[in-house]
C-alpha cells in the first residue's frame with residue numbers, strides 16, 4: 001500500500017497528484033501528434049481530459065491490485081506541467097508493477113523522463129516493496145525503449161501483432177527490471 005500526499009521532489013521536477021487546474025496543460029499533451037504516435041489513443045477532447053483529471057485526483061494511492069498511481073510531472077523552475085508518470089500495481093501476490101511515462105515534446109531530450117522514472121521506481125521498489133517492474137511499448141517507440149533501458153530495464157519479450165488499433169496490428173516489447181537489479185545499479 002502506498003499513498004502520495006506531498007509532491008515527490010527530484011532535481012528538476014515535482015511529481016504530484018493531478019489537480020483541476022491541470023486540464024488545459026494535459027489537453028495540450030493529449031492532442032500532440034508526437035506524443036500520440038505510438039500510444040494507440042485518439043486525440044482527447046477537452047471534456048474527456050476533464051473526466052481524466054477528475055478520476056486522477058484520487059489516483060494518488062495504490063491500495064489493491066490493478067490500482068493506478070498517476071502523477072503529474074511539473075517543472076520546478078517554471079511550474080509548468082510537462083508530463084506524467086504512472087505505476088499500476090499489477091499483482092499483489094507476485095509484487096509486480098507496470099510503469100509508464102509521457103512528456104510534452106518540448107520537455108523531451110533533457111533526461112526528465114529518466115529523472116521522473118527513477119523517482120517512481122525508487123518508490124515502487126522501496127516503499128511499495130515490489131519485486132519486478134515492467135513496461136510495454138510499441139516496438140517502434142525507440143525513445144521509450146531508450147528511457148526504459150536507461151532505467152535498467154531489459155527486454156523480456158517481443159509480442160507480435162498483439163495490439164489492434166485503427167485497423168492495423170502492432171508489435172509490443174516488454175521490458176522489466178527486478179528489485180535486485182535496481183538496488184545494484186551503478187555498482
Ligand SMILES: CC(C)(COP(=O)(O)OP(=O)(O)OC[C@H]1O[C@@H](n2cnc3c(N)ncnc32)[C@H](O)[C@@H]1OP(=O)(O)O)[C@@H](O)C(=O)NCCC(=O)NCCS
Nearest residue numbers: 035101102103108109110111112113114136137143144147
Ligand atoms: C518516451 C519519452 C517519455 C522519452 O523521453 P526522453 O526525453 O527521450 O527521455 P529521457 O528523459 O530519458 O531523455 C533522454 C534524452 O535526453 C538527453 N539528456 C540530456 N540531459 C540528460 C540527463 N541529465 N540525463 C539523461 N539524459 C539526458 C539524452 O541524451 C537523451 O537524448 P537523445 O534522445 O537525443 O539520445 C518521450 O519520448 C515521450 O513522451 N514520448 C511520447 C509518449 C510515449 O510514447 N511514452 C511511452 C509510452 S510506453
